[in-house]
Amino acid sequence: VNEIIARKKAGKKLSAEDIQKFVAGATTGDIPDYQISALLMAICFRGMDITERALLTQAMAKSGRQFNFDRVPGLKVDKHSTGGVGDKTSLVLAPWLAAAGRKIPMISGRGLGFTGGTLDKLAAIPGYSIEYSEASLTTMLLDVGCFVIGQTADIAPADKKLYALRDVTATVDEISLITASILSKKLAEGLDELVMDVKCGSGAFMQNLRQARELAASIAATAKSAGVHTTCLITAMDFPLGRFTGNTAETHEAYEFCKPEGKYIETARAIFVDKRRLTAEQALIGPLVEITCELAIAMYDAHAGKSAKAKQVAFADLLAIWSSGALERQFARWVETQHGDLPAFERKASEILSGLQSNSATETHTFISPREGYLTACNSMQLGNLMVDLGAGRKKSTDIVSDEVTLEMLAARGTQLRKGQPIMRVYKKEMSPEQKKQIDAVAAMAFAIGRARPKAAKNILARI
Amino acid sequence: VNEIIARKKAGKKLSAEDIQKFVAGATTGDIPDYQISALLMAICFRGMDITERALLTQAMAKSGRQFNFDRVPGLKVDKHSTGGVGDKTSLVLAPWLAAAGRKIPMISGRGLGFTGGTLDKLAAIPGYSIEYSEASLTTMLLDVGCFVIGQTADIAPADKKLYALRDVTATVDEISLITASILSKKLAEGLDELVMDVKCGSGAFMQNLRQARELAASIAATAKSAGVHTTCLITAMDFPLGRFTGNTAETHEAYEFCKPEGKYIETARAIFVDKRRLTAEQALIGPLVEITCELAIAMYDAHAGKSAKAKQVAFADLLAIWSSGALERQFARWVETQHGDLPAFERKASEILSGLQSNSATETHTFISPREGYLTACNSMQLGNLMVDLGAGRKKSTDIVSDEVTLEMLAARGTQLRKGQPIMRVYKKEMSPEQKKQIDAVAAMAFAIGRARPKAAKNILARI
Numbered sequence: 007v008n009e010i011i012a013r014k015k016a017g018k019k020l021s022a023e024d025i026q027k028f029v030a031g032a033t034t035g036d037i038p039d040y041q042i043s044a045l046l047m048a049i050c051f052r053g054m055d056i057t058e059r060a061l062l063t064q065a066m067a068k069s070g071r072q073f074n075f076d077r078v079p080g081l082k083v084d085k086h087s088t089g090g091v092g093d094k095t096s097l098v099l100a101p102w103l104a105a106a107g108r109k110i111p112m113i114s115g116r117g118l119g120f121t122g123g124t125l126d127k128l129a130a131i132p133g134y135s136i137e138y139s140e141a142s143l144t145t146m147l148l149d150v151g152c153f154v155i156g157q158t159a160d161i162a163p164a165d166k167k168l169y170a171l172r173d174v175t176a177t178v179d180e181i182s183l184i185t186a187s188i189l190s191k192k193l194a195e196g197l198d199e200l201v202m203d204v205k206c207g208s209g210a211f212m213q214n215l216r217q218a219r220e221l222a223a224s225i226a227a228t229a230k231s232a233g234v235h236t237t238c239l240i241t242a243m244d245f246p247l248g249r250f251t252g253n254t255a256e257t258h259e260a261y262e263f264c265k266p267e268g269k270y271i272e273t274a275r276a277i278f279v280d281k282r283r284l285t286a287e288q289a290l291i292g293p294l295v296e297i298t299c300e301l302a303i304a305m306y307d308a309h310a311g312k313s314a315k316a317k318q319v320a321f322a323d324l325l326a327i328w329s330s331g332a333l334e335r336q337f338a339r340w341v342e343t344q345h346g347d348l349p350a351f352e353r354k355a356s357e358i359l360s361g362l363q364s365n366s367a368t369e370t371h372t373f374i375s376p377r378e379g380y381l382t383a384c385n386s387m388q389l390g391n392l393m394v395d396l397g398a399g400r401k402k403s404t405d406i407v408s409d410e411v412t413l414e415m416l417a418a419r420g421t422q423l424r425k426g427q428p429i430m431r432v433y434k435k436e437m438s439p440e441q442k443k444q445i446d447a448v449a450a451m452a453f454a455i456g457r458a459r460p461k462a463a464k465n466i467l468a469r470i
Numbered sequence: 471v472n473e474i475i476a477r478k479k480a481g482k483k484l485s486a487e488d489i490q491k492f493v494a495g496a497t498t499g500d501i502p503d504y505q506i507s508a509l510l511m512a513i514c515f516r517g518m519d520i521t522e523r524a525l526l527t528q529a530m531a532k533s534g535r536q537f538n539f540d541r542v543p544g545l546k547v548d549k550h551s552t553g554g555v556g557d558k559t560s561l562v563l564a565p566w567l568a569a570a571g572r573k574i575p576m577i578s579g580r581g582l583g584f585t586g587g588t589l590d591k592l593a594a595i596p597g598y599s600i601e602y603s604e605a606s607l608t609t610m611l612l613d614v615g616c617f618v619i620g621q622t623a624d625i626a627p628a629d630k631k632l633y634a635l636r637d638v639t640a641t642v643d644e645i646s647l648i649t650a651s652i653l654s655k656k657l658a659e660g661l662d663e664l665v666m667d668v669k670c671g672s673g674a675f676m677q678n679l680r681q682a683r684e685l686a687a688s689i690a691a692t693a694k695s696a697g698v699h700t701t702c703l704i705t706a707m708d709f710p711l712g713r714f715t716g717n718t719a720e721t722h723e724a725y726e727f728c729k730p731e732g733k734y735i736e737t738a739r740a741i742f743v744d745k746r747r748l749t750a751e752q753a754l755i756g757p758l759v760e761i762t763c764e765l766a767i768a769m770y771d772a773h774a775g776k777s778a779k780a781k782q783v784a785f786a787d788l789l790a791i792w793s794s795g796a797l798e799r800q801f802a803r804w805v806e807t808q809h810g811d812l813p814a815f816e817r818k819a820s821e822i823l824s825g826l827q828s829n830s831a832t833e834t835h836t837f838i839s840p841r842e843g844y845l846t847a848c849n850s851m852q853l854g855n856l857m858v859d860l861g862a863g864r865k866k867s868t869d870i871v872s873d874e875v876t877l878e879m880l881a882a883r884g885t886q887l888r889k890g891q892p893i894m895r896v897y898k899k900e901m902s903p904e905q906k907k908q909i910d911a912v913a914a915m916a917f918a919i920g921r922a923r924p925k926a927a928k929n930i931l932a933r934i
Contacts, residue, residue, distance in 0.1 A: 012640035015514065039504035044639035047511035050479065175508035176476035 007031065007041045014048040022061050029065035033164045039171060046168065046177040054182035059224065060231035062182065066190035067232075069164035073111060073140060073196040078147040080109045083305045086192055087203040088221070089121035090210055091386040091393075092246030092413075095203065095298045096124045096154065097260035101336035103305045104151030105327045111147060111195045112154040113161065117407070118400050120209070120390025122256065125156050126399075130254040130409035132354070134346035150343050151336070162190040185224045193232060200229055200236040201304045203297070205243035206467055209386030215240065215467055222470045237304045237311060240468040241297045245384040245419055248294035252398050252412035252433075258355035261348075263298070266331045274299055274328075278321050289418040296465045299324070311469050362414055362433040371442040372416075372431040373449035375423040382419070383454035389413060389430075392448040396434055396441060410435060420460055429453055471495065471505045478512040486525050493529035497628045503635060510632070510641040518646035523688065524695035526646065530654035533628035537575060537604060537660040542611045544573045547769045550656055551667040552685070553585035554674055555850040555857075556710030556877075559667065559762045560588045560618065561724035565800035567769045568615030569791045575611060575659045576618045577625065581871070582864050584673065584854025586720070589620050590863075594718040594873035596818070598810035614807050615800070626654040649688045657696060664693060664700040665768045667761070669707035670931055673850030679704065679931055686934040701768045701775060704932040705761045709848040709883055712758035716862050716876035716897075722819035725812075727762070730795040738763055738792075742785050753882040760929045763788070775933050826878055826897040835906045836880075836895040837913035839887040846883070847918035853877060853894075856912040860898055860905065874899060884924055893917055 010024045020028075028045065031037030054062065075082055085099050100110045117123030128134050136156035138146070146153040159166065165187050172178045192200055202225050205211070206218035222238035229236035250259045263270040269287060273295040276282040284292050303310045303320045310320040327333050341348050361369050375381075393399050398411035412433040417423060432445050474488045484492075492509065495501030518526065539546055549563050564574045581587030592598050600620035602610070610617040623630065629651050636642045656664055666689050669675070670682035686702035693700035714723045727734040733751060737759045740746040748756050763785065767774045771784040791797050805812050825833050839845075857863050862875035876897040881887060896909050 008638050008640050011511075015511070015640050038638075039502070040507035040635055041639055043504035044507040044511045044641065047475075047479070047508045047515075048640075051511075051515040171504055174472050174502075175505055176472050176479050176512075177508060 007037050007045075011041060011045045011048055014045060014052055017052045019055060020058055020061075025058065025061040026065050029062065029069055029164045032167050033069040042168070043171050043175045043177070046172055046175060046180075046183065049182060050177050050180040053180070056224075056227045056231050059182045059185050059228040062186040063189040063193060063228055063232050066162050066164040066168070066186055067193035069190075070162050070194065071158070071160040072194045073143070075109065075111055075144060075147055075196050077144060078109050080107060080151075081198050082109045082111055082196060083199045083201070084110060084112050084192060084195055084197050085201045085203060085301055085305055086188065088188070088205050088211055090205040090243040090247060091120060091122065091390040092248050092251040092256065092294070093122060093205075093243075094124075094127060094248060094256040094260040095294070095301055097127060097257060098263050098298050099302055099305060100152040100154050101264065101340050102302050102324065102327065102333050104340065105332045105336040106306055106324060108151070108305065109147045110152035111143065111197070112152065113157055113191065113195055114154055115157050116400070116403070118403060120387045120394060120399070122251070122253070122390075122399065124154065126407055126409070127253045127257045127260075128154060128346070130257050130354070131341060131346035131348065131351040133350075134341065135344050146343060150340055152340055153344065154340075155344075157191065161194050165190050181221060181224050184221065185228050189225060189229055189232065193234060197234055199305075199308050200234050201301055202226075202236055202238040203301055204238050204240045206240050207243040207386075208384065209246070209390060210243040219468060219470070222468070226470050235308055237308055238470040239297075239300055239304060239466055240470070241300075242293065242463060242465050242467055244386060244463075245293065246386050246389060246413065246415060247297065249290050249415055250412055251389065251393060253407065253409035254351075254355050254358055255412040255414070257351070258359070261337060261352075263295075264328070264333045264337045266329050266334060270295055271328055274325070279325070286418070286421065289420065290415055292418070293465045300466055358410055358412055358433060362412060362431060365431075369435055369437060370431055370433050371437060371445050372428045373446055373453075375417075375425060375427045375429055375455060376450065377455060378425050379423055379455040379457055380459050381417050381421045381423055381429065381453060382456040382460040384419070385452045388448050388452040392445065395444065396432070408434075419463060422459070423455060471501050471509075475505060475509045475512055478509060478516055481516050483519060484522055484525075489522065489525040490529050493526065493533055493628045496631050497533040506632070507635050507639045507641070510636060510639060510644075510647065513646060514641050514644040517644070520688075520691045520695050523646045523649050523692040526650040527653040527657060527692055527696050530626050530628040530632070530650055531657035533654075534626050534658065535622070535624040536658045537607070539573065539575055539608060539611055539660050541608060542573050544571060544615075545663060546573045546575055546659070546661050547663045547665070548574060548576050548656060548659055548661050549665045549667060549765055549769055550652065552652070552669050552675055554669040554707040554711060555584060555586065555854040556712050556715040556720065556758075557586060557669075558588075558591060558712060558720040558724040559758070559765055561591060561721060562727045562762050563766055563769060564616040564618050565728065565804050566766050566788065566791065566797050568804065569796045569800040570770055570788060572615070572769065573611045574616035575607065575661070576616065577621055577655065577659055578618055579621050580864070580867070582867060584851045584858060584863070586715070586717070586854075586863065588618065590871055590873070591717045591721045591724075592618060592810070594721050594818070595805060595810035595812065595815040597814075598805065599808050610807055614804055616804055617808065618804075621655065625658050629654050645684060645688050648685065649692050653689060653693055653696065653698075657698060661698055663769075663772050664698050665765055666690070666700055666702040667765055668702050668704045670704050671707040671850075672848065673710070673854060674707040683932060683934070686932070690934050699772055701772055702934040703761075703764055703768060703930055704934070705764075706757065706927060706929050706931055708850060708927075709757065710850050710853060710877065710879055711761065713754055713879055714876055715853065715857060717871065717873035718815075718819050718822055719876040719878070721815070722823070725801055725816075727759075728792070728797045728801040730793050730798060734759055735792055738789070743789070750882070750885065753884070754879055756882070757929045764930055822874055822876055822897060826876060826895060829895075833899055833901060834895055834897050835901060835909050836892045837910055837917075839881075839889060839891045839893055839919060840914065841919060842889050843887055843919040843921055844923050845881050845885045845887055845893065845917060846920040846924040848883070849916045852912050852916040856909065859908065860896070872898075883927060886923070887919060
């Protein structure tokens, strides 16, 4: 192993044998942590090329349980996001693509830090279960077409081992290691295709387009080299995605999204079919709708990105599923199959929403615009961290999260604000005066109010 | 600690607090090995400046037992070498400088790999003891003026910890770490001045002058920053130093060196006083004599390197001590004070030397020149490794060494050889035919025989 470290330190390429030996030894514990961390640090300085990244990804995927859904006919597709604020697209995409005939074996994680986790959002549904045997999962894919379960310790254990060391040795930020960490877990799902949502902006790990492009290119090339076709969309992550942030409210918003009438489908028609200008209410959910639909199109047809015509055809199919009520029914069927009690969940969600709308002094707090101007920018990492502080997210992986705490956006990017106009409000039971002060302080920093109307911003920044 | 690693990884300078925290935590075990090795690897890529090196050196010196000889009047001086083949200079320098009024608190190590260790050479003296209390050491310095003892586990334990990790994480070769490792042990001796013999050539860790200069400059600047004036001599290490390699024979050669008549003092006079051309016999020991005398001069007067006059004055003093018999008496007194039985040792040494001279087929083997030509070069690392294979050195630190196995040089660099002329011979009890074959094979590779007489080579390559 000393020689493997020395080779990488000298800037040489590691062989398949080197990488397999390293990953196997790291997983079993045969290679001591101090050698692992020395190699990780050498990789931070020397990097790995695409072949090495693919070998590392595959070795990590093979380090534990690997699903095999070959028995299930149809294209196995998944979507993965690098993490954002208010991102509930997975909850719409899994049933949508399943209703469109794809098979979606989705394995999700919990949130940590300012980013939310799909699993936390689903945990807000009473009874929803996240652990199944491979036989049950195969049956679900055959019968329902999708599942969303939690990561277990036996999936890519090498990644868990390496991540734990990277976290304490300042070696988290290297792109080969990030790429292999993300893809190893996805490769273990036995996918045919993958769509990656690489978030870019103030509420994402990649804060600028250059970094996001670099990661997207690495993921696409590495996944291809490992045999899984991958489309990467780089999407804007500045304002929270959608109207709500907070586990119950987000899952509720995803369910609302799936319904065949209402503002989500109207907004989608305005963007994709009629190309109309959005109303103020539509503008609030415009980015969520556009990004979700773009991801759905990429999952439905991996080649739709290549022509406007192909994209139009794909979206027409998806819209038909949506407007027919098949998406809503698929959502309900999937949740019920995983033992979720949707009526009970909806009762809980409506309590929270009426709590929010009550504007009760003990449970809600509204941040109002301190002056006249245009809402030009938002730092949603700060809002994400505020949610963590209020109990809706985790500082460390063992924290228990509240699924009631909710942040509602009341103004979209570009909104012309009068002084005192509400920008966002927060719902939390038994909110203290200190918490209200904190909300105001964070929001005052997070939102930028300018004199000039901002230029229209893209939601899809790039496609790789 | 994660932040300390991140700072170094980003190429930033570590603070005194960072370095002290790191060394203290590494010594106590509070900082886990995986963080230590990640930082070591980051240092390999980012380096440390002289201030950081001095802080690291001091923190490592302070991690364990530190000697304080303030009670002993006189300048406390030591010499340290980066390691070579046949290097017995310490055994001459300790008594010589003590006889010249300096105090020499010398702590030495055992040999490992192709380089010999002073402690192994002294262990060839029956009864010689290498462990004493600080009170006894103080008394020895006061009464005798020198001691040569072994390193104990409580001297610079941080260095032992870091070295063990460097050895298995491909982080041995970084100059800041090498500098701190060497100096931390010397600083623990409570020195006023240090002379470093940085070996350069085929039988040294530094194989070229650029590397040797870099290390010498680093040691000199770091030691100065840590408050110990240090002179570095870069000396040639291509042929084994002196006539003999092997623990008993080397110690015997050092004792012979100390005598007030004989070829060593004659050779010194030829080099330093009369500037005469050396005879064939003198040429064999010329490099050992010149390097030992130059080191003695630097230890005697730290500023002697600055002018030919100062050097001449210093050497005149040292030569007077030598020619008066004071050096020989000092050698005997020092060895006897440390309970060494010098007469018993001399009987043992003369057995080996007569064994060598007997040319007995079972105990000696002579390598002869395969052709006519000039002896132009020698790879003494190969000869050092041959000695290890024959049992005279260690492959790992727990190996037991033979102090009988001896390599004697019979021709010096530049010697005009006839075909069949002896170049070196090896003494070992019960030598097997395979070992003789190995000796011939190694020697055939190690010695270069050319058609043209080689240009005169310098023994002192640089002075920093």
